Amino acid sequence: MAFNKSNSFESFENKVWLSSPTTHGEELDYITEAYKTNWMSTIGKNITEIEKITCEKIGCKYAVALSTGTAALHMAMKLAGQNLYGQPDVGHGTLEGKRVFASDMTFDATVNPIVYEGGIPVFIDTEEDTWNMDPVALEKAFEIYPEVKLIVMAHLYGTPGKIDELKAVCEKHGAMIIEDAAESLGASYKGIQTGVFGKYNCISFNGNKIITGSAGGMLLTDSLDAANKVRKWSTQARENTAWYQHEELGYNYRMSNVIAGVVRGQYPHLEEHIAQKKAIYERYKEGVKDLPVSMNPYDVEMSEPNFWLSCLIIDSDAMCKQVRGERDVCYVKEAGKSCPTEILEAIASINAEGRPIWKPMHMQPIFRLNGFITHRGNGRAMTNAYIDEKAVDVGMDIFERGLCLPSDNKMTPEQQDQIIKVIRACFE
Numbered sequence: 001m002a003f004n005k006s007n008s009f010e011s012f013e014n015k016v017w018l019s020s021p022t023t024h025g026e027e028l029d030y031i032t033e034a035y036k037t038n039w040m041s042t043i044g045k046n047i048t049e050i051e052k053i054t055c056e057k058i059g060c061k062y063a064v065a066l067s068t069g070t071a072a073l074h075m076a077m078k079l080a081g082q083n084l085y086g087q088p089d090v091g092h093g094t095l096e097g098k099r100v101f102a103s104d105m106t107f108d109a110t111v112n113p114i115v116y117e118g119g120i121p122v123f124i125d126t127e128e129d130t131w132n133m134d135p136v137a138l139e140k141a142f143e144i145y146p147e148v149k150l151i152v153m154a155h156l157y158g159t160p161g162k163i164d165e166l167k168a169v170c171e172k173h174g175a176m177i178i179e180d181a182a183e184s185l186g187a188s189y190k191g192i193q194t195g196v197f198g199k200y201n202c203i204s205f206n207g208n209k210i211i212t213g214s215a216g217g218m219l220l221t222d223s224l225d226a227a228n229k230v231r232k233w234s235t236q237a238r239e240n241t242a243w244y245q246h247e248e249l250g251y252n253y254r255m256s257n258v259i260a261g262v263v264r265g266q267y268p269h270l271e272e273h274i275a276q277k278k279a280i281y282e283r284y285k286e287g288v289k290d291l292p293v294s295m296n297p298y299d300v301e302m303s304e305p306n307f308w309l310s311c312l313i314i315d316s317d318a319m320c321k322q323v324r325g326e327r328d329v330c331y332v333k334e335a336g337k338s339c340p341t342e343i344l345e346a347i348a349s350i351n352a353e354g355r356p357i358w359k360p361m362h363m364q365p366i367f368r369l370n371g372f373i374t375h376r377g378n379g380r381a382m383t384n385a386y387i388d389e390k391a392v393d394v395g396m397d398i399f400e401r402g403l404c405l406p407s408d409n410k411m412t413p414e415q416q417d418q419i420i421k422v423i424r425a426c427f428e
């Protein structure tokens, strides 16, 4: 084997991260401006500017800057709950006891806000073409739970989902969409930016996203009334009175003007970051093209991802035996075959960071009692994972065979070549 671990390790002076903040200097100017003018709280020019820039970039009418993307999703759920079911008593969530359909293979922040509002997530399985919510499974879910009025869908790893098909199913059943575009800022579907397809949508500026504020998020909507509500709720729901008068439940969710300065400095570099991420994706694709693997797929005709994370999936017949328990994993090495665990270990051995695919929500202990619907119907009732060589539980299958590759903008081509080399060695 030509590959020499110790050499590769030395060539990586610094760790290659999965996706770490890439800063440019302008961030510091805007933070300093906030400091010098003493706009160090949740009001200021940085906030107004990034809300404006976001509306222009994405094409929505209103953007409300919040402390996190999760907070934005929480506000979206609350707006949807109020809109669909009316205002509940204090102490009850707006979605109390209501089922909400949600992407299954995603970060748990897509789903937790449903529970914050008292709702019950029902997970919709993933399709193989873009790794997002399967419209066929969504239609099945409406057959099983016709009362459902709300869905939340994510665009995983920056790849837009099957938006037209999902929207058609929702329109047919009169359901409202919340779009979780936290990972897909700058990605487009039929030339339209993600973040405008739902009624209330969210983006994130978390440290590992395509651009960052170190933290932060935004609620996006075309409804002035919704935007005003979120501005009020996110600043403790004060009424317009001389004293602190409260008629609604408040939250401390507004973005700081200092954080907004970081976001403001990052925005001019969004397209540059996307181009770097795309180059990384293409380089991996080329580097593994003769291996029994493929890259995370997207619809070349319909969409332009932001390529936030490059991922790999191993062909079923090239998987060595890998057994994952709730917390531990074992695998048995086989010639010519590999598994995500082996590849992640190989990547870690040269001081680079990969990650398993998001473990599907229906497989998470906390959601073990929640519904899960596949393209065949009730996924909880399924015992066989494959029918006619096609996975029934697509999310579980991608989780078992897939992984996220180091996708940091600052990774050099040489470092990426080293990573490709250790991946190739896993299949020897």
Ligand SMILES: *Cc1c(COP(=O)(O)O)cnc(C)c1O
Binding pocket: 068, 069, 070, 071, 106, 107, 109, 110, 154, 180, 182, 183, 204, 205, 206, 215, 216, 217
């Ligand atoms: C990052 C992320 C969020 C949450 O964003 P934060 O700003 O970290 O709260 C929500 N959904 C998805 C899919 C994400 O990746």
